[in-house]
Amino acid sequence: DGGITQSPKYLFRKEGQNVTLSCEQNLNHDAMYWYRQDPGQGLRLIYYSQIVNDFQKGDIAEGYSVSREKKESFPLTVTSAQKNPTAFYLCASSLDRKEKLFFGSGTQLSVL
Amino acid sequence: GENVEQHPSTLSVQEGDSAVIKCTYSDSASNYFPWYKQELGKRPQLIIDIRSNVGEKKDQRIAVTLNKTAKHFSLHITETQPEDSAVYFCAASKKSGGYQKVTFGTGTKLQVIP
Numbered sequence: 001d002g003g004i005t006q007s008p009k010y011l012f013r014k015e016g017q018n019v020t021l022s023c024e025q026n027l028n029h030d031a032m033y034w035y036r037q038d039p040g041q042g043l044r045l046i047y048y049s050q051i052v053n054d055f056q057k058g059d060i061a062e063g064y065s066v067s068r069e070k071k072e073s074f075p076l077t078v079t080s081a082q083k084n085p086t087a088f089y090l091c092a093s094s095l096d097r098k099e100k101l102f103f104g105s106g107t108q109l110s111v112l
Numbered sequence: 113g114e115n116v117e118q119h120p121s122t123l124s125v126q127e128g129d130s131a132v133i134k135c136t137y138s139d140s141a142s143n144y145f146p147w148y149k150q151e152l153g154k155r156p157q158l159i160i161d162i163r164s165n166v167g168e169k170k171d172q173r174i175a176v177t178l179n180k181t182a183k184h185f186s187l188h189i190t191e192t193q194p195e196d197s198a199v200y201f202c203a204a205s206k207k208s209g210g211y212q213k214v215t216f217g218t219g220t221k222l223q224v225i226p
Binding site (some may be wrong): 031035040041042043044045048051056059090098099100101103104105106109 | 113116118121144146148154156157158161202205211212213214216217218219220
């Protein structure tokens with residue numbers, strides 16, 4: 001079940017702590033995305049990146065940061081500024097200018 | 113920005129019956145409408161999609177219809193089976209600054225009762 005790999009599957013954050021979620025893809029896709037999934041709210045876009053060393057804020061970027069140093073990797077950092085980080089985080093990728101999204105298996109982040 | 117509304121939030125049907133999920137969107141510039149299925153504990157996967165120049169598309173037991181004038185689109189599942197039980201998300205998508213911006217609905221939890 002290759003394609004997009006997210007790790008860890010479960011993550012716990014302490015008060016004031018930054019945590020980083022990993023997302024790696026071997027599909028040679030140009031575009032990568034981070035979504036947040038809350039019960040009853042669907043998927044909301046946090047950040048996206050179309051090419052290496054470039055990324056853009058999505059609809060709910062506050063309290064999050066990303067980097068895109070390699071085509072295959074798009075890690076998401078949940079900073080201490082994100083006051084309500086408990087959610088299921090999904091990473092996705094797509095071929096450049098193609099609409100179909102391929103999702104990872106997700107990371108459940110909880111606050112201790 | 114785009115707003116996608118999805119109904120119902122939960123749906124229970126008897127095995128063999130049909131299921132219909134409806135979505136509306138607000139931005140007339142949206143031109144691509146995918147449907148994703150997310151089984152419990154698994155990743156969302158695309159099951160069917162439709163473009164704005166098409167009114168209906170069918171793939172075996174699933175079909176999607178689009179009414180551009182009314183800005184609504186629907187997913188139809190016929191002869192439902194227990195393995196159809198999942199959360200279904202509709203989405204509306206458009207080009208925005210060279211990027212395909214996708215806005216998701218809030219999801220419908222479908223339960224197929226054997």
